[in-house]
Amino acid sequence: MxxxxxxxLYKERLGINIKxxxxxxxxxxxxxxxxxxxxxxxxxxxxxxAVNSSQLKRLADLDMIEDMTQYFNDYASPxxxxxxxxxxxxxxxxxxxxxx
Numbered sequence: 062m063x064x065x066x067x068x069x070l071y072k073e074r075l076g077i078n079i080k081x082x083x084x085x086x087x088x089x090x091x092x093x094x095x096x097x098x099x100x101x102x103x104x105x106x107x108x109x110x111a112v113n114s115s116q117l118k119r120l121a122d123l124d125m126i127e128d129m130t131q132y133f134n135d136y137a138s139p140x141x142x143x144x145x146x147x148x149x150x151x152x153x154x155x156x157x158x159x160x161x
Contacts, residue, residue, distance in 0.1 A: 082107045101125070114155065121158040128161040 062084055071077040083100075085092055097116055100106060106125060120126045137145075145152050 117156065118158075130161050 063079075063081060068079050071079055083096065085096055094113065094116075097110065097112055100110065101116060101119060101123075104125070106120075112120065117126070133142075
């Protein structure tokens with residue numbers, strides 16, 4: 062998992078070094094959900110983590126996520142902005158809290 066073409070591509074093309082804080086051997090949704098919940102409760106979050114909608118809301122309520130509004134506006138490519146708005150505003154609205 063830590064040595065594959067995507068990890069190498071991120072490093073070569075973008076200068077991003079990916080380091081996993083943890084990897085689950087049990088890939089069931091329940092195990093992952095529990096691990097993420099424990100990670101949120103610990104307050105020691107990695108830079109990037111996949112969460113479900115209730116976990117995202119909890120992170121927002123705890124002020125544990127970065128406001129990406131300005132980054133999206135300034136740096137998202139026209140294609141990215143188009144993809145995110147093809148179905149209206151629902152995709153961005155699902156990750157928007159207090160207008161951010």
